[in-house]
Amino acid sequence: MRDSLVSAGEADYPGNLFVVAAPSGAGKSSLVKALLELDTRVAPTVSHTTRAPRGQEKHGREYFFISDAEFDDMVANDAFLEWANVHGNRYGTAKRAVADRIAQGGDVVLEIDFQGAMQVRRVFSNAVLIFILPPSLEELRARLERRGEDRPDVIDLRMRNASVEMAQAEKFDFVIINEVFERALFDLKSIVQAQRLRYAAQRRARRDVFAALGIA
Ligand SMILES: Nc1ncnc2c1ncn2[C@@H]1O[C@H](COP(=O)(O)OP(=O)(O)OP(=O)(O)O)[C@@H](O)[C@H]1O
Numbered sequence: 001m002r003d004s005l006v007s008a009g010e011a012d013y014p015g016n017l018f019v020v021a022a023p024s025g026a027g028k029s030s031l032v033k034a035l036l037e038l039d040t041r042v043a044p045t046v047s048h049t050t051r052a053p054r055g056q057e058k059h060g061r062e063y064f065f066i067s068d069a070e071f072d073d074m075v076a077n078d079a080f081l082e083w084a085n086v087h088g089n090r091y092g093t094a095k096r097a098v099a100d101r102i103a104q105g106g107d108v109v110l111e112i113d114f115q116g117a118m119q120v121r122r123v124f125s126n127a128v129l130i131f132i133l134p135p136s137l138e139e140l141r142a143r144l145e146r147r148g149e150d151r152p153d154v155i156d157l158r159m160r161n162a163s164v165e166m167a168q169a170e171k172f173d174f175v176i177i178n179e180v181f182e183r184a185l186f187d188l189k190s191i192v193q194a195q196r197l198r199y200a201a202q203r204r205a206r207r208d209v210f211a212a213l214g215i216a
């Protein structure tokens with residue numbers, strides 16, 4: 001699957017793959033959720049994680065919550081498109097969840113960390129990588145605290161990791177600053193729409209060249 005995803009992006013995988021990464025608390029889940037409410041052509045995937053569920057989280061909805069041994073098995077079976085250690089737990093995206101949908105022409109959005117985003121780029125060169133930045137580190141901490149889902153030591157760890165993560169922003173195709181939510185959402189929608197138009201035009205151009213060469 002890994003190799004076929006590399007040759008993909010072209011004829012075999014007509015759908016688009018969007019990757020949204022951000023430091024924890026920057027607002028990527030909120031932005032992606034709002035995007036999905038407006039745009040039914042794009043679907044999320046449910047990641048696997050070794051983290052324990054928090055609050056109202058349900059197995060199979062926010063994540064597939066699995067044990068370390070189960071995660072090891074998935075790694076050994078090459079079941080992940082990407083996976084990474086993030087804030088002391090492992091998280092991964094199953095290949096099948098992505099490949100099935102984009103093969104049928106649907107679009108997929110992944111909400112993952114920057115390490116996973118870089119792995120996706122290596123496997124699927126057509127993926128569009130979007131990084132969400134908070135307006136400041138102070139506001140990032142305030143959002144994590146207001147969200148009220150993580151213990152203070154977990155918030156401290158996420159804040160320490162945030163600086164490392166934010167330094168990766170320049171490797172992404174697009175950077176959105178999530179200060180005013182509606183403005184950031186508009187930027188995200190515009191990127192998705194522009195990619196669809198660009199990719200459709202590329203595919204049309206390729207078909208025309210093949211037709212002209214008589215190798216349809
Ligand atoms: N533009 C914004 N202004 C103010 N608050 C915001 C904004 N965007 C998101 N938030 C709030 O910030 C908090 C963190 O947002 P969210 O959970 O979407 O972050 P995240 O990047 O997905 O974090 P994680 O990676 O930990 O899941 C939430 O309480 C959300 O309502």
Ligand SMILES: Nc1nc2c(ncn2[C@@H]2O[C@H](COP(=O)(O)O)[C@@H](O)[C@H]2O)c(=O)[nH]1
Pocket residue numbers: 021022023024025047048051082083084086087091092093111112113114115116117
């Ligand atoms: N590389 C991956 N990173 C992932 C995936 N799913 C989520 N994440 C990242 O984990 C952090 C923390 O998430 P939380 O739910 O514990 O707050 C989040 O910021 C994501 O960037 C994944 O499948 N692969």
